[in-house]
Amino acid sequence: MVSNAYGDPPGAGNRPAWRLPVVAGAVILFAIVALALVTSGGGDDVLPGTTVPSAPSTTAASTTEALAPTTTSTTIAPTTTTTLPPPPTTLPPPPTTQLINGVPVFEPFEPLPGIEGVAALTGLKAGEEITSKAIIAVKVDNVRQARPQWGLDQADVIFEENVEQATRFVALFHSNEPDRIGPVRSARTGDIDILSGMNRPILVWSGGNRGVTSWIGAASDAGLIVDFTAQRNPCYARTNAKSAPHNLLLDPACARSERPFGPGAARPLWLIDSSWELSAGAQSEPSGEFDVEMDGNRVTWRWDEASGTYRRFQSGNAHLTQSGAQLAFTNVIELYAEHPPSPVDARSPNPVTVGIGRAVVHRAGVTIEATWSRRSAIESFEFTEAASGELIALAAGTTFVEIARVPEAG
Numbered sequence: 001m002v003s004n005a006y007g008d009p010p011g012a013g014n015r016p017a018w019r020l021p022v023v024a025g026a027v028i029l030f031a032i033v034a035l036a037l038v039t040s041g042g043g044d045d046v047l048p049g050t051t052v053p054s055a056p057s058t059t060a061a062s063t064t065e066a067l068a069p070t071t072t073s074t075t076i077a078p079t080t081t082t083t084l085p086p087p088p089t090t091l092p093p094p095p096t097t098q099l100i101n102g103v104p105v106f107e108p109f110e111p112l113p114g115i116e117g118v119a120a121l122t123g124l125k126a127g128e129e130i131t132s133k134a135i136i137a138v139k140v141d142n143v144r145q146a147r148p149q150w151g152l153d154q155a156d157v158i159f160e161e162n163v164e165q166a167t168r169f170v171a172l173f174h175s176n177e178p179d180r181i182g183p184v185r186s187a188r189t190g191d192i193d194i195l196s197g198m199n200r201p202i203l204v205w206s207g208g209n210r211g212v213t214s215w216i217g218a219a220s221d222a223g224l225i226v227d228f229t230a231q232r233n234p235c236y237a238r239t240n241a242k243s244a245p246h247n248l249l250l251d252p253a254c255a256r257s258e259r260p261f262g263p264g265a266a267r268p269l270w271l272i273d274s275s276w277e278l279s280a281g282a283q284s285e286p287s288g289e290f291d292v293e294m295d296g297n298r299v300t301w302r303w304d305e306a307s308g309t310y311r312r313f314q315s316g317n318a319h320l321t322q323s324g325a326q327l328a329f330t331n332v333i334e335l336y337a338e339h340p341p342s343p344v345d346a347r348s349p350n351p352v353t354v355g356i357g358r359a360v361v362h363r364a365g366v367t368i369e370a371t372w373s374r375r376s377a378i379e380s381f382e383f384t385e386a387a388s389g390e391l392i393a394l395a396a397g398t399t400f401v402e403i404a405r406v407p408e409a410g
Contacts, residue, residue, distance in 0.1 A: 102343070103214045106222035109378060111200045111264025119175045120265075121156035122330075123272030123396035130175055134226075134263035135201035136252050139191070140169040141183040142297065146246040151178035153325040157269065159194055159401045162295040162339060162349050170194060172201070173252055174266045180322075182249035183242065184230065189215050189342045190350040196224045196377035200264035204250050207231040211344025224378070226263045228255055270381045273393035274364075282385045283369035287362050292334055292402045295349075299402065301332050303365050310362055312400070330397025333383070334360040335372050336406045351403045358406070359383055363395045 098105040119126040121135070140149055143166050152158065157172040168185060186208040192215060195201055203216070203225045213229075220227035230236045235254035239247045278284055287303035287310070300313040309328040312319040319327045336358045339349040359372040361383055369386040383392040 102211070103218050106219055106224055109196075109200065109223040111223075111262075112267060114199075114265025115267060119156070120268050121172060121174050122398060123268075123274070123394075124175070126175065132265050133174060133256070135198050135266045136173045136177075136181075136204060136255060137195055137198065137201045137225075138169075138171045138173065138181050138204040138250060138252075139185050139187050139206070140171050140181070141185040141246050142167045142169055143246065145242060146183045146185075148320050148322050149183065150249060150322045151181035151252075153321045153323060153327055154178045155398070157399045157401070158327075158329075159403055160294060160299070161188070161190065161351060161403050162405065163188065164295075164348060166296040167294045172198070177252045177256075179251070179253075180249045181252055182239075183246045184236065184248045184250050185245070187212055187216055188348055188350070189344055190353070192216070192219045192224070193353050193377040194351075195219070197269060197374070197380055198225075199267040200225060200262075201266075202226045202228050202255060202263050204228050204252075204255065205230070206236075206245070206248050209345065211342075215344065268380055270383065270399075271391060271393040272396055274396045276393035276395075278366065278368065279385060279388045279390045281388045282390070283387045285367050287365045287367045290362070290367065292404055294402065294404060301362070303362070304328065305365065308364070309397075310400070327400075329400040330363070331394045331399040332362040333372075333394075333399065333401045334362075335381075335401055335403050337403055339405050349405075353377075353403065358386075361392050361394070363392075368392060 114120065114131045116128075116131060117126070118124060119130050140146075140152065142149070142160070149169075151173075152169065152171055154173065154176040155171040156174045156176070159170040159172075160167050161170065168188075170191060171181065173181065181204070184204055184206045187203065187205040188208075189212060191203070195203060196219070200223060203220075205216075205228075207213070207229055208216075216225070216227055216229070219225050228235075230248060233255075235251045236248055237251075238244065239249055241247065289300060289302045292299045292301070298315055300316075301310045302313065304311050307328060309330055310332045312327040312329070321327070335353070337351040337353055338357075339351050342348040342350040354374050354377050356371065356373040359370040361368040361370045370383050370392055371386055373382045373384070374380070383394075384390060385392060
């Protein structure tokens, strides 16, 4: 299939660093870089060359190419308390990953059973029609040209990542399913560790450079994820409401109906218990308004007592979706991680989400200084009070995780 390449801001590619003699080197280098830009698509998505005939969208019929018919969203009745088993408290050294031609060889993974009676990502009561479903993990654009996005207000969990001088979302859909999600963009190598703890989710992404594609393929071959790239699958179409590459949308109901591969049922990503209370020695204060420094994005959160949620603002404005709803979440986590360069692209940051580091937990109107830990990529996150070491349980509901850079010393 022949595809056109649309990249992120300059520097998003995975191009070799050639070193040529000065004499005549500039001419040769120009030719090589030009060829790489045409063939690799940089570090970002490669536009799919097919469209999928289907019924028109119920939410964007006037601006969007046809996608497969969708189903209505499912509403989950809230519960006050849901306790899930705590993750382990020790951190053995992470295993060494073997590389073959620069691509990891992941340990084979078989999904575990789902959680009965509760939606794994929110801790709210749910029936088997929800608990048996896999997570759909969608890479969603967050540059100015992509806003407002489709469907983010219905995500159970969102991770915000730093990419190249901007941010991008990994939006997880399980309890609710909007008609459309997007704009869908490319994956990064750091996504694999984040996704591996989701019990074989369906990864929705637009395509990427050869290095990222090889890593995603290796994770899929090992059974860690289901690779539902737009390059080889239906259920995607482009809307004329925005320009490429910021206009690729997914029909999630269509993506679930494909299922030739066997994704696993959703499992918890952290401890959830609405009845949890702070220990006496915890470092905490009432929530109000707080900022999180992300690459190229000024993020502000405000606690809203009336709704019991944290409302999101970016660049000084309320973060609204295409439906007009502002993003609001029950819990907000600041997870501070090291960001070394990606193994396949030195210009792309690769957040380290296995190990231990500083966190700030915002839940139920209280801000708690904390520590995050995770002993392997296939296990859940654990949050503990920084002062007492006691486990922190999130409130039942939705969660937003800001994967921020560790501040520089001084």
